[in-house]
Amino acid sequence: MTGEKKYATLLDVNRVVAGVLVERTKPQCLAVLSSFIEGRETTQVDDDDENLPLSDDLSVIVSVLCSKDARKCLPTVRMLLTVIKICSRKQSNQITVHRGTITTLLNHLEAGLTDQDYLGCVEATAALSNYTSNKNISSILITAIPQYNACLKAGNIPLLETSCSALQGLTMQVEAKRGAVEQGTLHILLSLLHLYSDGESDSATLLSILGALHNISTHISSPAVYRETDSIALIVGFLENGNGAVRRAAAGIIQSLSREAESLQTLASFDASLPLTNLLSDPDVATQVASLQALLNMHGSCIEASQNRDAFKSVLACVIASSALRDSYCPQP
Numbered sequence: 001m002t003g004e005k006k007y008a009t010l011l012d013v014n015r016v017v018a019g020v021l022v023e024r025t026k027p028q029c030l031a032v033l034s035s036f037i038e039g040r041e042t043t044q045v046d047d048d049d050e051n052l053p054l055s056d057d058l059s060v061i062v063s064v065l066c067s068k069d070a071r072k073c074l075p076t077v078r079m080l081l082t083v084i085k086i087c088s089r090k091q092s093n094q095i096t097v098h099r100g101t102i103t104t105l106l107n108h109l110e111a112g113l114t115d116q117d118y119l120g121c122v123e124a125t126a127a128l129s130n131y132t133s134n135k136n137i138s139s140i141l142i143t144a145i146p147q148y149n150a151c152l153k154a155g156n157i158p159l160l161e162t163s164c165s166a167l168q169g170l171t172m173q174v175e176a177k178r179g180a181v182e183q184g185t186l187h188i189l190l191s192l193l194h195l196y197s198d199g200e201s202d203s204a205t206l207l208s209i210l211g212a213l214h215n216i217s218t219h220i221s222s223p224a225v226y227r228e229t230d231s232i233a234l235i236v237g238f239l240e241n242g243n244g245a246v247r248r249a250a251a252g253i254i255q256s257l258s259r260e261a262e263s264l265q266t267l268a269s270f271d272a273s274l275p276l277t278n279l280l281s282d283p284d285v286a287t288q289v290a291s292l293q294a295l296l297n298m299h300g301s302c303i304e305a306s307q308n309r310d311a312f313k314s315v316l317a318c319v320i321a322s323s324a325l326r327d328s329y330c331p332q333p
Helices: 008-020 026-040 055-065 074-087 091-096 100-113 119-129 133-140 145-152 157-170 174-182 185-195 203-216 222-228 232-238 245-256 261-269 271-279 287-299 305-329
Strands: none
Touching: 008 026, 008 055, 008 074, 026 074, 055 074, 055 100, 055 245, 055 261, 074 100, 074 271, 091 119, 100 119, 100 133, 100 145, 119 133, 119 157, 133 157, 133 174, 145 157, 145 174, 145 185, 157 203, 174 185, 174 203, 174 222, 185 203, 203 245, 203 271, 222 232, 222 245, 222 261, 232 245, 232 261, 245 271, 245 287, 261 287, 261 305
């Protein structure tokens, strides 16, 4: 009976990685890197896992990636970026990450776009996506919006999806929302939304785009861009999509758009009230809440009509309550 396979730890990686660009030691280094990646790539990372270091321990890998000869061996660079991506999943690494690590990732993202090394770009953007929760480095990440725009336009689906994920996390910051609107990210995402809304595209791709759009849509200038690009009708159509996650994202975007007077008129012209009302009985609570708020904005937003707004809110609450009661007695098969 054979024992459980043992994989390389990050301590093993740090011991050998300094020689990864030296021809005579490269086979051993690559074997250790492969073992670490194989053992950790598809495994849930435990924050207490002693095999994953604090970000200080990534300095050896970062120094190799910063060497002038690093880009001469792209497969090795990709593996090193994958190691950083794996380590970036750990919360303590996200909190303690050094700015130099982020700068190195951004430099290789830029170089990868230039070389059309999209495999390396995917690893870099996936790592950057994990670090977006750290507000101490958000100022650096915001400067990378032009690179993210280039990733979105590269025509590579995995890169599109990881870039959208990074943008979704980054645009939780107010300054990033503004940067995404001013630097054209919103226009690019809406163009992609039109392209991938044909019903034949993978739902994961569509959801990644909608996820990135959701946070940006809360910026005050966003509704005008939706109107300019004739995108509101498209979002309204997603309210009736068969995928619950798509419906939830669409309801959230419309909730944001419905805060602006001009967009209210556009939403009314596409009869958004009907699908929003239907979503009040959606099995997903977040979808119900977003739909409710959008309907309140559309039909009860006048200060002078505050009594009507309260009455309308009460009616909608009753609709949700009765829907929940119905589902409790008539569970879905």
